[in-house]
Amino acid sequence: MPEQGRESEADLISIAQQQALRWVGLTAASDTGMDRFARLVSRVLRVPMAFVSLVEADRQILPGIFGLTEPWAGRRALPLSHSLCRYVIASGQPLVVPDARADQRLSTHPAVTDLGITAYAGMPLTDADGLVLGSLCAIDHQPRTWGPGELSDLEDLAAACSAELRLRILSAQNRSAQQVLETARAAAEEARSDAQRLEQQAQAGLDHAELLLRASEELAQTSGLEDVRRRVRDLFVGAGKPSYVGLLVADKDELHRVPDPDIERSVEREVLTLSVDAAFPSTQAMRERRAVFVPDREALVAGYSPEAVGFFDRMGFTTVLCLPLWGSRALLGVLAICWAKRHEVGVTERATLTAASGYIAQAVERALYLDERISVARQLQAAMLTDLPLTDGVEINALYQPAADDHMIGGDWYDAYYLPRAPASDGQSSLMVTVGDITGHDMHAATIMGQVRSMLRQATLDHPPYSPATALTALDAACSVLPVETSGTLVHARLDPVDGSPDWKLTWSNAGHPPPLLRTPDGHVAQLVEHDVLLHRSLGPFDRTEHQRPLRPGSTLLLYTDGLVERRDHDMDAAIAQLIALLARHGDRPLDELLGRINNRLAQPAPEDDVVLLAVRTPVVARL
Structure with a gap:
């Protein structure tokens, strides 16, 4: 070169x-x-x-x-x-x-x-x-x-x-800020006895240092824009504490206000979106890429639109400081710091607020990144859920509720598909249904789930007459050889129409999964408790067992994952008993309504684990 x-x-x-x-x-x-x-x-x-x-x-x-x-x-x-x-x-x-x-x-x-x-x-x-x-x-x-x-x-x-490197830099700076804070505190104590003026100056310096320290500590662990907004509201303390701190996020040619999630301000929600061309102090800060200071109402009236004046009057603001929030690559938004009474923002205070806005910008950038990852994860989860087959007799419905931790996608799944119809048959096809739960709540678990689901489908269709136990045995054998870190539970079942009868027949094999429930038309609910050991590649292949039950017309089969009935500090048997009671009482309702009632009664508003429900109901009238 x-x-x-x-x-x-x-x-x-x-x-x-x-x-x-x-x-x-x-x-x-x-x-x-x-x-x-x-x-x-x-x-x-x-x-x-x-x-x-x-x-x-x-x-x-x-x-x-x-x-x-x-x-x-x-x-x-x-x-x-x-x-x-x-x-x-x-x-x-x-x-x-x-x-x-x-x-x-x-x-x-x-x-x-x-x-x-x-x-x-x-x-x-x-x-x-x-x-x-x-x-x-x-x-x-x-x-x-x-x-x-x-x-x-x-x-x-x-x-x-890069985020890890920034966190290390932030941690080192935090330690340095702690030393500065301790020095400032010592200096303030010494100056307190000298003069009231020096005491006030020291206190102001202490407030500014504490603001930076709090910003570095409080904003380092935020998880979303609402969390950032909440912490920003409580971040500012001291004599010059603002009456309101607003967070606005940039999106192309607009600023979107993030409302306070805990304090209802109807006026705040009147102006949630601002065009970059709007004559507001916040949009000026965005357009000109600089801090904008409005010292009083007279300056606001002279420099900005009547809409801006009316908004600030209704919010009760007199002095406004708008600071651009710079991310690692672009302008992320604007921080609006407002005081109800006229407030003089000195050079030191402005420098401190600007430094604090840097911490806030880092938190906003991280929150936007996490929100994007959450959206991608949820789209992936939705894409991996099976479209239920269209039926002309058997009713089938499913429900999936993700865990409260939004950025995690899980290994719970359901599956349903018709088997090939026998060449000489002119009746309804047999139906395969599966509900399973792969251990873990991350991308790896979702990947293993997708592999297991596909392998089980292949194993089923490759082994006529489509025995659930045979398919599970083949799955065990494949997982013991292939580098697939399989660990979890599932129920694999087949529903067959009985020739010359309105009845159906259920055949199932259970690999360590919570017991399916079967409701007869008279409202009686039975647990199908027969099961084998769970799926785990270290257990090695062995012959799975299967079991059968007759299904009268109008019978309802309910499969579910443990997220519905298992949680900390709660008895799982009691939860299953409650589930049985709900199915007995409401089992004749439309399946979507039935699953919604069960989920609303048993699943927590913010469940720690994914919840899957799958219900199948045999035709009430005789097949032609």
Whole structure:
């Protein structure tokens, strides 16, 4: 590479970046969290080598590595001459190379010749101010065309790794702020006896330091915009405490107000959305990307619209300070700090409020990211639920209620499908139904659930005459051989019409699942308690058993998962008894109404576990 194309060490790493790296506290030594990110990159992108790279003034340190060979793995550091990460630092953009050997810039680069790097993808790792500190790298020893999905996954992992770096910086700054706070408290105590004026100044400084400390502590664990809004309301204390703090989030050319979830202000909800062109102080702060201060009503009337004046009059505000909330990549919104009485905002107070708005911006950015992930998780969960088959006789309905922890998707599922009709048969087809629960409440559990559901369908359809026990036995055998970490319970059942009769026949096999319930038309409910052991690949394959019951016309079969009847500090047998009573009393109602009543009575408003209900009712009238 030409000498003029190489950045000098002084140009590559700024003073601000060096300071941020010191706050991070990582060195050329193994770090558990960073090693985990390297392993995740290797696992998700299926690459033989990955590492977390941070660039110092004179070297590249590798606190997280996977697949790097000696002697580099032991040193956990590379000279800058061997660093591809430095190009990510210099540009602030991802570096994606399908084949470094065919790249004129990199074909003779020491990283290619000495480390065996052929394909390279590196995403920037940034601090809260957007400074690039290093990169999260995926490396292959063979040429590779990086797909959009792989780069998106790597970008998501880099965002998570950046968030971890920011939290470490925040923690270090928090400790520093604590020392500053303790010093300020000591100084305030000494100054208290000297003069009232010095006491007031010290108290103000203490309030400002405490605000920053509270902001760093209170906002570090927020989980959503409502949570951020609630904590922001209670964040400001002291003599200059504002009467109202508003949070507005940017969305394209609009600002959306986040209402207080606990305090009802009808006036606040009158103006929930503002166009960026509206003549409000908050929209001016968004348009001009700067703090906007309105000292009194006269300034508000002179500079803003009648709508803004009317809104602030109804809210009872006199002084307003609007601060832009900057995220790592863009403007996230505006913080509106309002006082009922005229309030002078000095240089020190404004600096403190601006610093506090930085913590709030980090919390808002994290909340928006989590909300997006929740939406993706819920869409995935909905996509994995089975569409129930259309029927002309048998009634079937299902209900799924997710756990209260919205960002987790579960392993509970239901399934229903008709079996192939016998060639000589002109009657109704047999129906397979399944309800299961794979252990766990995360993406891994949902993935295993999807695999198990598909494998069970295949096992059933590959073994006429479609015995539930045979299918479960085949599933056990497959899971004991394949690398599928199966653990959970399920009920697999078949409903068959009886030739020449309005009756049906139920055949089922239970792998450690809560007992299905069968309601006869006269209202009697029986538990189908027969069961085998749960699903677990370590238990090995064995012959599953199955059982049969006749079904009279109008019989109702109810399958459910343990989230309906099992929770901490409650007796599961008592919950099942309550479920039996509900089914006996309301079992003749339409199935959707029946499932809704059961779920409303038994499931908690915010359940700790997913809840699945599946009900099947045989035709009341005789089949033609």
